[in-house]
Amino acid sequence: MRGIVFRGDCTLELATFPDPTPDVGEVVLEIKASGMCGSDLHFYRRPAGSSVPSVIAGHEPCGIVVAVGKGVVGPHARIGARVMVHHYSGCMGCPDCRSGWPQMCRTAPIIVYGTDAHGAHAPYMKVRADTLVPLDERLSFEAGAAISCGTGTAWGAFERINLTGRDTVAVFGQGPVGLSATMLAKAQGARVIALDVDASRRETAAKFGADAVINPLDGGVPDAIRELTGGRGASVALETSGAAAANRDALDSVSPWGTICLVGIGSEFSLSLGGYLRTQLRVLTSWTMSVQGQRACAEFIVERKLDLDALFTNRWRLDQAEEAYQAFDRQSGGKGVFLM
Missing domain, CATH: 3.40.50.720 (NAD(P)-binding Rossmann-like Domain)
Structure with missing residues (x-):
C-alpha cells in the first residue's frame, strides 16, 4: 500500500509500505476517512533532515475493522465494526492510562499514531485494540475523523x-x-x-x-x-x-x-x-481529550443533531496529497480530509 510521509521543507512523498497485519492485541482498520490536522503542518514545514519521522502521517483515523489479532475481545474490535481511534497508546496499566488518558502516561514511552507509529493517511492502519472508540451509524466517517482529534x-x-x-x-x-x-x-x-x-x-x-x-x-x-x-x-x-x-x-x-x-x-x-x-x-x-471524552463528544453531536460534516471544505484522494497540503498550508477555509 502507499501512504503519505512528510519529508520536511513543505514536501511529502506517497511512499510504499507492506500491508499491515495485526499482532497480539491489535487490529487492522480499512481507513475510510483520515483528517488533516493543523499540527500536521509542524512536520510538513519542518526543515528537511531535522528528524522528520519516516512514518505514515495522519492521526485522525476512522474506518472499519478488517483484521483482528490474538487476544482481542470486545464489541468494538469485531470485524466489520465502524470505529474511530484515540490516537495515543501508553503502558495501558498506570492510573492515567486506565482513566482514559494514555497521552499522560509516565510509565512507558507514549506512542502517537501518525508521529511515532504509522498513521491513517493510507488505505490500512494497524492500532492497539484498546484505542478503538465506536462510531455511531448516524455519523459519517468524515465526522468520526474530526472527532478523533480536532473536534475532540x-x-x-x-x-x-x-x-x-x-x-x-x-x-x-x-x-x-x-x-x-x-x-x-x-x-x-x-x-x-x-x-x-x-x-x-x-x-x-x-x-x-x-x-x-x-x-x-x-x-x-x-x-x-x-x-x-x-x-x-x-x-x-x-x-x-x-x-x-x-x-x-x-x-x-x-x-x-x-x-x-x-x-x-x-x-x-x-x-x-x-x-x-x-x-x-x-x-x-488542554491536550486533546480522553477516550471517554472522545466518545462523549460523538454522543453529544448525535444527540444534538449537529452537522459536523459542514466543517469540511476539502475532500481529497491520497494521490492528491501534494495539492491537499499546499492548500492546507495556506490556512484558509475549513477542514480537509482524505477519503479512501
Missing part, C-alpha cells in the same frame, strides 16, 4: 473549562478546532465571539452560530470584546490559533474571575504577574 480537542477544552450556557466564550482562531469549538459552545447554550484573520473562516463561524465575529487585524481586540460584553469581557477565552498575539489578547479580553484555555501549539509568550494577579484569572492548558 475542542470538546476536551470545554470539559477542562466546565463551560456552561451562562458563559460568553471568545474563540481565538477559527480553523478546524476553533470552528468545532464555536459549534459545540453554541450547542451548549453559550454566547460565542469568534475571531480569525481569514474572512472565509469568519463567515463560516457566523454560519456555525457565532453571535459576533472579529478580525484581529483590525486591532483593539480586548476593547472590541468588552464593547460586545457591556464592558466586562468574556468569561472564557479559548485560544486555538497558536499565535502569541492571540494568547496576549485572550488574557486581556476576559473578565475578572475568567478562564483562559490554551490549545494552539507553537507560540511563546510571557506575562507580568503583577498585571494579572488581582484579576483572579484561571489559566489552563
Whole structure:
C-alpha cells in the first residue's frame, strides 16, 4: 500500500509500505476517512533532515475493522465494526492510562499514531485494540475523523473549562478546532465571539452560530470584546490559533474571575504577574481529550443533531496529497480530509 510521509521543507512523498497485519492485541482498520490536522503542518514545514519521522502521517483515523489479532475481545474490535481511534497508546496499566488518558502516561514511552507509529493517511492502519472508540451509524466517517482529534480537542477544552450556557466564550482562531469549538459552545447554550484573520473562516463561524465575529487585524481586540460584553469581557477565552498575539489578547479580553484555555501549539509568550494577579484569572492548558471524552463528544453531536460534516471544505484522494497540503498550508477555509 502507499501512504503519505512528510519529508520536511513543505514536501511529502506517497511512499510504499507492506500491508499491515495485526499482532497480539491489535487490529487492522480499512481507513475510510483520515483528517488533516493543523499540527500536521509542524512536520510538513519542518526543515528537511531535522528528524522528520519516516512514518505514515495522519492521526485522525476512522474506518472499519478488517483484521483482528490474538487476544482481542470486545464489541468494538469485531470485524466489520465502524470505529474511530484515540490516537495515543501508553503502558495501558498506570492510573492515567486506565482513566482514559494514555497521552499522560509516565510509565512507558507514549506512542502517537501518525508521529511515532504509522498513521491513517493510507488505505490500512494497524492500532492497539484498546484505542478503538465506536462510531455511531448516524455519523459519517468524515465526522468520526474530526472527532478523533480536532473536534475532540475542542470538546476536551470545554470539559477542562466546565463551560456552561451562562458563559460568553471568545474563540481565538477559527480553523478546524476553533470552528468545532464555536459549534459545540453554541450547542451548549453559550454566547460565542469568534475571531480569525481569514474572512472565509469568519463567515463560516457566523454560519456555525457565532453571535459576533472579529478580525484581529483590525486591532483593539480586548476593547472590541468588552464593547460586545457591556464592558466586562468574556468569561472564557479559548485560544486555538497558536499565535502569541492571540494568547496576549485572550488574557486581556476576559473578565475578572475568567478562564483562559490554551490549545494552539507553537507560540511563546510571557506575562507580568503583577498585571494579572488581582484579576483572579484561571489559566489552563488542554491536550486533546480522553477516550471517554472522545466518545462523549460523538454522543453529544448525535444527540444534538449537529452537522459536523459542514466543517469540511476539502475532500481529497491520497494521490492528491501534494495539492491537499499546499492548500492546507495556506490556512484558509475549513477542514480537509482524505477519503479512501
